[in-house]
Amino acid sequence: MPGLPCPLPFYSHPDGTLWPAFALPACLRVFALVLVYTTHPCLWVATRFVFVPVNNYNVRIKLETG
Amino acid sequence: MTVFLRLYRWLDRHFFSLGREFRLSYLPPLMVYLAAGISSLTGIVGVFFVKEYFHLSAEFLTALGFWIMIPWVFKMPLGHLVDLLWRYKTWLVYLGAGLITTSLLIMIGLITKTAQMKAVLSIEAWYVISALLAPIGYVIQDVVADAMTVEAVPALDPDQQPYDEKQLKSMHTTMQTLGRVAIISGTVFVAVLNIYVFSGVQKMPESEKLAAYTFIYQAALLIPVVSVLGVMLAALLKQRNLKLLTTKGYTREEALRLLSPGYTPTQTNWWILGGSLVFVALTLLLGISKIPFGQEIIFVGSVAIVIFLINRLLKQMSPYARKVFAGTAAVIFMFRAIPSFGVGETWWMIDVLKFDQQFLSVLSLIGGILTLFGMFIFRRFMAERSIAFIITVLTIAVALLSLPNLGMYYGLHQWTSSVTNGVVDARFIALVDTAAESPLSQIAMIPMLAWIAHSAPANLKATFFAVMAAFANLALALSQLITKYLYKAFTVTREIKDKATGSIKVPEDYSELGMLMITATLIAISLPLTTVYVVRRLRLVTA
Numbered sequence: 001m002p003g004l005p006c007p008l009p010f011y012s013h014p015d016g017t018l019w020p021a022f023a024l025p026a027c028l029r030v031f032a033l034v035l036v037y038t039t040h041p042c043l044w045v046a047t048r049f050v051f052v053p054v055n056n057y058n059v060r061i062k063l064e065t066g
Numbered sequence: 067m068t069v070f071l072r073l074y075r076w077l078d079r080h081f082f083s084l085g086r087e088f089r090l091s092y093l094p095p096l097m098v099y100l101a102a103g104i105s106s107l108t109g110i111v112g113v114f115f116v117k118e119y120f121h122l123s124a125e126f127l128t129a130l131g132f133w134i135m136i137p138w139v140f141k142m143p144l145g146h147l148v149d150l151l152w153r154y155k156t157w158l159v160y161l162g163a164g165l166i167t168t169s170l171l172i173m174i175g176l177i178t179k180t181a182q183m184k185a186v187l188s189i190e191a192w193y194v195i196s197a198l199l200a201p202i203g204y205v206i207q208d209v210v211a212d213a214m215t216v217e218a219v220p221a222l223d224p225d226q227q228p229y230d231e232k233q234l235k236s237m238h239t240t241m242q243t244l245g246r247v248a249i250i251s252g253t254v255f256v257a258v259l260n261i262y263v264f265s266g267v268q269k270m271p272e273s274e275k276l277a278a279y280t281f282i283y284q285a286a287l288l289i290p291v292v293s294v295l296g297v298m299l300a301a302l303l304k305q306r307n308l309k310l311l312t313t314k315g316y317t318r319e320e321a322l323r324l325l326s327p328g329y330t331p332t333q334t335n336w337w338i339l340g341g342s343l344v345f346v347a348l349t350l351l352l353g354i355s356k357i358p359f360g361q362e363i364i365f366v367g368s369v370a371i372v373i374f375l376i377n378r379l380l381k382q383m384s385p386y387a388r389k390v391f392a393g394t395a396a397v398i399f400m401f402r403a404i405p406s407f408g409v410g411e412t413w414w415m416i417d418v419l420k421f422d423q424q425f426l427s428v429l430s431l432i433g434g435i436l437t438l439f440g441m442f443i444f445r446r447f448m449a450e451r452s453i454a455f456i457i458t459v460l461t462i463a464v465a466l467l468s469l470p471n472l473g474m475y476y477g478l479h480q481w482t483s484s485v486t487n488g489v490v491d492a493r494f495i496a497l498v499d500t501a502a503e504s505p506l507s508q509i510a511m512i513p514m515l516a517w518i519a520h521s522a523p524a525n526l527k528a529t530f531f532a533v534m535a536a537f538a539n540l541a542l543a544l545s546q547l548i549t550k551y552l553y554k555a556f557t558v559t560r561e562i563k564d565k566a567t568g569s570i571k572v573p574e575d576y577s578e579l580g581m582l583m584i585t586a587t588l589i590a591i592s593l594p595l596t597t598v599y600v601v602r603r604l605r606l607v608t609a
Binding site (some may be wrong): 057058059061062063064065066 | 102103105106131134135138200201204208212246249250252253508511514515518531534535536538539542
């Protein structure tokens with residue numbers, strides 16, 4: 001997702017794919033990519049809009065005590 | 067086996083199987099729970115609206131916060147009342163829905179017809195009435211929904227043969243998992259709706275802002291409708307099942323007995339009713355009077371009352387069931403009583419790690435979504451393993467996952483940042499840690515709820531759930547007490563400046579936070595594991 005506010009540095013590979021800009025063994029690189037691509041939609045929503053965390057006593061007490 | 071086949075099987079086992087195991091009878095309580103989840107819809111708008119238009123003092127709102135909590139203290143006597151009036155449960159949900167609707171209509175009136183409302187009562191009075199009616203409505207509906215989850219799991223298969231223990235445990239786990247999914251999905255839906263309605267709220271003209279607030283309250287009128295539809299569906303399903311059985315040749319009485327085996331009309335248990343009312347009185351009295359050691363007195367008094375009530379309920383169970391009860395309750399109580407790192411950790415994250423509110427919101431959003439995910443992933447694990455095993459695994463996992471935060475206090479993020487060219491910084495570690503930790507947050511709750519539903523006597527379902535909720539609440543109270551004592555033993559202070567002069571009144575001091583975190587982690591490991599060991603030694607059993 002190029003152009004998003006992003007905490008990780010990337011570079012565009014000549015084949016058009018996006019890679020983290022640090023040298024890592026292949027398996028770690030795959031892990032980093034999975035992590036980045038799974039957390040990014042959440043980050044995108046949260047940084048694009050002001051997300052107000054749900055702070056409601058009814059729901060909290062229900063979830064915490066059953 | 068190919069990777070794809072394995073992936074498919076994994077998805078099938080954890081996600082798709084839920085579709086096959088879903089029963090129509092699960093839907094009514096789920097709808098009431100969903101309504102509870104969406105109830106947070108008005109939480110955010112309420113805060114903004116109250117702040118901008120009512121000019122109520124922080125002290126007034128804090129006092130109101132205490133009173134809003136009170137209906138939940140009434141859950142125990144209400145639970146018994148619901149059991150006594152079980153035949154009229156539909157009407158109780160209607161009553162809850164009516165209270166919620168009235169509360170919402172008052173708020174809509176305050177926004178759109180302020181002058182007319184003010185002519186009758188002061189705005190503060192209207193707001194207090196509205197703020198108190200809603201939680202009373204939610205508690206009534208919640209107590210009924212809890213008991214409905216017990217009834218939703220059939221005791222007999224389509225051939226009228228009883229299900230075995232393993233099947234029943236699995237069905238109860240699925241039911242309770244879906245209950246949590248319904249509540250959390252409701253909150254996620256609300257978050258999305260709020261994002262949509264309030265995008266660009268700062269730039270909105272006053273009239274548009276009021277229209278947005280009104281829209282949220284009008285949309286919230288759907289909440290009581292969802293819960294009412296839930297109980298109507300339950301009544302329809304019961305009629306359908308009765309009809310099916312009567313066409314098979316059973317009389318109406320026989321059919322009713324088959325649908326709710328073991329059910330006999332509930333007799334008033336004055337010990338339970340009286341005991342739970344003493345519990346309410348104790349909480350109210352000590353909450354209002356600010357006597358020294360109030361929290362400790364409430365805790366000890368409440369533990370005594372709740373244990374007394376549990377003892378009364380246990381009399382209705384077999385000796386083996388009592389053994390299971392004692393073992394399970396002890397293990398879960400101690401796991402939920404473990405201390406947290408407390409508010410000092412958040413202060414330190416904001417002041418030292420420079421996490422802002424937005425980043426903390428990101429963490430909470432990711433946490434919420436992954437909690438949902440975790441409940442699906444661990445559903446089998448929760449259904450198939452004993453609670454002692456689950457708690458042991460969770461204790462170790464929670465302790466391991468607290469290590470990165472502890473490490474960051476001692477500079478872990480500086481080291482990882484230097485060796486990874488700034489990639490693995492404090493935010494990266496916090497993000498990954500939250501992602502790993504949050505799926506576990508409900509894992510201890512679901513087996514407990516499934517076990518409560520499974521072992522609740524047929525005519526004391528709501529009472530059993532309510533007493534156990536009070537028990538779980540006491541474990542959280544103990545956790546807060548232990549955390550409070552940790553903060554007494556270690557000094558952690560945030561900088562406080564004098565607003566007028568700008569001089570520092572209290573200097574920032576996080577030097578003892580590290581030791582506090584280490585102590586909390588050690589208690590968090592030893593408390594549940596020791597309890598599991600003691601339970602095993604005493605030859606008690608866990609569910």
